[in-house]
Amino acid sequence: MSPTLAHDVAISAATLQRLLGPAPAIAVLLGSGWGPFAEQVQGGSDVPYAELPAFPGLAVGGHQGLVRAGSVGAKRVAVLAGRKHAYETGNADGMLGAIRSLSAWGVKLLLQTNAAGSMDAHMRPGELMLITDHLNVVQRSPLIGEPGDKRFQDMSAAYDPALRAQAKAAAAAMGTALYEGIYAWVLGPQFETPAEIRMLRAFGAQAVGMSTVPETIAARHAGLKVLALSMMTNMAAGMESEVLSHAHTLATAHSASDRAVATLAAVVQALEI
Numbered sequence: 037m038s039p040t041l042a043h044d045v046a047i048s049a050a051t052l053q054r055l056l057g058p059a060p061a062i063a064v065l066l067g068s069g070w071g072p073f074a075e076q077v078q079g080g081s082d083v084p085y086a087e088l089p090a091f092p093g094l095a096v097g098g099h100q101g102l103v104r105a106g107s108v109g110a111k112r113v114a115v116l117a118g119r120k121h122a123y124e125t126g127n128a129d130g131m132l133g134a135i136r137s138l139s140a141w142g143v144k145l146l147l148q149t150n151a152a153g154s155m156d157a158h159m160r161p162g163e164l165m166l167i168t169d170h171l172n173v174v175q176r177s178p179l180i181g182e183p184g185d186k187r188f189q190d191m192s193a194a195y196d197p198a199l200r201a202q203a204k205a206a207a208a209a210m211g212t213a214l215y216e217g218i219y220a221w222v223l224g225p226q227f228e229t230p231a232e233i234r235m236l237r238a239f240g241a242q243a244v245g246m247s248t249v250p251e252t253i254a255a256r257h258a259g260l261k262v263l264a265l266s267m268m269t270n271m272a273a274g275m276e277s278e279v280l281s282h283a284h285t286l287a288t289a290h291s292a293s294d295r296a297v298a299t300l301a302a303v304v305q306a307l308e309i
Contacts, residue, residue: 037182041133044090048133049140052114055083056105059142060112061309064300065119065131067150067247068286069267071100073297074115080106085118090133092120109305114143121247122176123224128250129178135251139258144309145199146255149300152219152245152266153228155237157275159268161288164296165215166203167195167264170249171241174223178254189257196261199307203263206306212299217242219266221249230274244272261309267296 037045052059066073074080085091085101094101100117107113116138120130135146152165159165179187200216207214220236222228224246228236236244243266252262269288270278 037136041090041136044133045136045140048088048090048137051088052083052103052137052141056081056103056114059138060105060114061144062111062147062304062307063114063116063138063143063145064147064304065116065149065251067119067148069151069269069293070149070296070300071117072293073300074100074104074117076108076297076301077104077106077113077115078108080104085134088134088137090137092130092134094118094120108301111305111307113304114138119247119251121224122174122250123246128174128176128180129254131251132178132254135254135260136258139260143260145261145263145307146251147304148248148251148262148264150245150248150264150266151269152243153270153272154243154268155233155272155275156215156217156242159215159242161268161270162295163215163268164207164212164299165217165243165266165268166200167219167248167266168200168216169195169218170252171218171220171236171239172249173220173236176223176250178250179257186257189253191253191256194252194256194262195264199261199263202307203265203303206303207299210299210302212295214299215242219248219264220244222246228273233272233274243268263307265300265303
């Protein structure tokens, strides 16, 4: 870690401790369509990303840019409302400082959410998928430039198997069936071509999106466990005749958010770290 980033992480972690109190075990990173989950947090206090020097500025619709700490049921949680995407700068380290700040604060689990395109004909828009593994199609890493042997991070069980089982049981208990599958990370910001989707399906992926993988790498490197949920907002290019757009993604996510948010709340309350 560079001296500048280390300094910013230390300040950010100290600010979170001072303004929000001791760290909860779980931090939830909200992707497109998952924003209403922040309203489920009771007794919450907010810290804007702008007050945390290791956190990014955001420029994508649907991402507020704040940390909220409070309770969901009996479980204390921190919510990160928004992420910086690699397609904004071409770099994969947009959330690196934020994730290291969470670790320094004392968080144990990063629970990620995202909007994704389905490459499984049976997994329709509005359905939820528990990520079991990922394809780093972009082959970029937030750890580029890291010194020492720790940069060679093991990724063989990046999405914690025990926590996945807990999440699936919690969703089933409320009547929500979670699909499970592999998430393919593409850089964007353009959507994929039908040929690219055929390639990714041949590689074994069930969903495709423009986030999550860099944060998973950063979180595992920082010692955090990772769990991740994808909300399907469209069928991937070439699978159906719809024209893809960010507005379409947000509209579909909005219509599906009630069930997604309720499922996420149930999962958060059930997790034992």
